[in-house]
Amino acid sequence: MKAKKKLKGAEDFGVKIKREKSLDKFSKKVLFPEKLKEANKIISHLKWD
């Protein structure tokens, strides 16, 4: 079976990326509630052309 090509990520742009466990505390928190509300408003009325 042909292996899937690895998709381009941050390191392909010369950007170092480091896993930071302390950011986990934000995972269950919506940091931008107004933006999410606006997104959901639009998404609920989306019609794919």
Add this chain to the structure above:
Amino acid sequence: MVFVKYNEDEFAIFASLIYLFFCFKASYFPKNSFARSVVGRAKKIFTMKYEKYDSLLISPDGCQFTFVSEGPKGRILKMVQYTETDNPDIYNLAFGELLANGNINDSVKNNNKDRNKILATVAVTVYEFTARQPEKIVFFTGSSSERTRLYRMALTNNISELSLDFEIFGAILEGKSFIIEKFMKGKDYNAFAIKRKIV
């Protein structure tokens, strides 16, 4: 040297094209060879097309990123978050300033004179997020019409490169619905959605 008659811009375009279209790796060629030096330079120029912050922190779930903006206002910690929307296939992209108390300042102006560098860094997080979760759609809109226009311009200016890796859509208000279609230059979209092309 073959390229001496070209100026830097012409060389950058040419080098980016060979790098993009042939996806050469410098390691294909013998050390100290001319071809290796050209490909190495092409990669460097392509990846440096837009200045960006070169260090990102990522949460274990791959949905939060932080980086430090540097400018006349000092060092400002930026947070980028991808949040699942009411449609679990679509994640909303938002970013802003992370304050010391853990709150977010998502006001439009940051005044650190690095707007484009921030946008380029956020774009890198889109690559990273979608490399990890390629089946998800990333949705974003501006917090003002000016900001949405800025995002439209950024997409328009980079459409040929972005289209290599993403399907790009624009949503436009028609009546009470938002019609979402393949992104077209010059259309005044209200929001955008992008999906990774899976090869």
